[in-house]
Amino acid sequence: MHIITSRAELAQLVTQWHKENERIGVVPTMGALHNGHLTLVNALDGKVSRRIVTIFVNPIQFNNAEDFRLYPRGVDKDAALLADTGKVDVLYAPNENEMYPQGFSTRVLVSGLDGMLCGGDRPGHFDGVATIVTKLLLQTGADVAAFGEKDYQQLCIIRRLAADLNLPVEILPVPTVREADGLALSSRNRRLTTEQRTQAATLPAALTACLGALRAHQPAPPALAQCRATLEQAGFTVHYLELRAESDLHLTQAATPGTRLFVAASLGDIRLIDNMPV
Numbered sequence: 001m002h003i004i005t006s007r008a009e010l011a012q013l014v015t016q017w018h019k020e021n022e023r024i025g026v027v028p029t030m031g032a033l034h035n036g037h038l039t040l041v042n043a044l045d046g047k048v049s050r051r052i053v054t055i056f057v058n059p060i061q062f063n064n065a066e067d068f069r070l071y072p073r074g075v076d077k078d079a080a081l082l083a084d085t086g087k088v089d090v091l092y093a094p095n096e097n098e099m100y101p102q103g104f105s106t107r108v109l110v111s112g113l114d115g116m117l118c119g120g121d122r123p124g125h126f127d128g129v130a131t132i133v134t135k136l137l138l139q140t141g142a143d144v145a146a147f148g149e150k151d152y153q154q155l156c157i158i159r160r161l162a163a164d165l166n167l168p169v170e171i172l173p174v175p176t177v178r179e180a181d182g183l184a185l186s187s188r189n190r191r192l193t194t195e196q197r198t199q200a201a202t203l204p205a206a207l208t209a210c211l212g213a214l215r216a217h218q219p220a221p222p223a224l225a226q227c228r229a230t231l232e233q234a235g236f237t238v239h240y241l242e243l244r245a246e247s248d249l250h251l252t253q254a255a256t257p258g259t260r261l262f263v264a265a266s267l268g269d270i271r272l273i274d275n276m277p278v
């Protein structure tokens, strides 16, 4: 596995791969890798002949400076984990200046989504995501790019931008990977104390109970109120807890159209998200 930090070096390799008719797959990440990320790498099996994993903690998608400062980092350990898979050709880990040289002033904005869910809760977040993902897709020349359903709204926005900008890439959705107690794997889970980690299991449990109530035809308002109360009793601050019809949200081209339950909630300053189909 090559570790590349320079865009020029990556461009050279990608040009060579295109000449050799290789099919390139990319897994964009912010590092602090876990099994969810490795599942994205494995999801490219049989679809591509070359794999690039990118690691870049993208400053412009953080609306909270502390969250950016405290975001878990550790490229050496990440590199070892990726090398151990035997599947990754390149780890691309550019620095901030490489991605945003002086004078950088462009933003990719997928309109209509800013006001809801994580877009409403983290102003500017998705412009930052859309901008960096567009750059990463162009830089890697990827034929296929894998994204997790844990970040469901992000996945839908990226599908939209790839279609709207005619990027010749397949966006591959990958189901959420969970711990045994149901908690979605997430880099930020590393920051949870032992006590918070125990409390965190309430998040998927409360969502599952809420879905059970909805499927048993309980009206949504009391089911959502009960879910919120359970989360608050477990120590969460709930940022949003909402049912959304994918078709209502410009979340078009969703993998499975329908209604989903979306949540963002924090334990202390650690913000977790999850979503499940109804």
Ligand SMILES: Nc1ncnc2c1ncn2[C@@H]1O[C@H](COP(=O)(O)OP(=O)(O)OP(=O)(O)O)[C@@H](O)[C@H]1O
Pocket: 028, 029, 030, 031, 036, 037, 039, 040, 146, 147, 148, 149, 150, 151, 174, 175, 176, 177, 178, 184, 185, 186, 187, 188, 189
């Ligand atoms: N549990 C998971 N299951 C499936 N995909 C995941 C999971 N966790 C992360 N991913 C996907 O991995 C990619 C990179 O995500 P990222 O590096 O931000 O990790 P993360 O675990 O989501 O971290 P955090 O949410 O704490 O920022 C995204 O496409 C994301 O959806």
Ligand SMILES: CC(C)(CO)[C@@H](O)C(=O)[O-]
Pocket: 028, 029, 030, 056, 058, 061, 129, 132, 133, 151, 154
């Ligand atoms: C897609 C992404 C790598 C863009 O920085 C990030 O938002 C993430 O890790 O989900």
Ligand code: BAL
Pocket: 030, 061, 062, 151
């Ligand atoms: N996985 C989402 C990236 C973020 O929280 O900024």
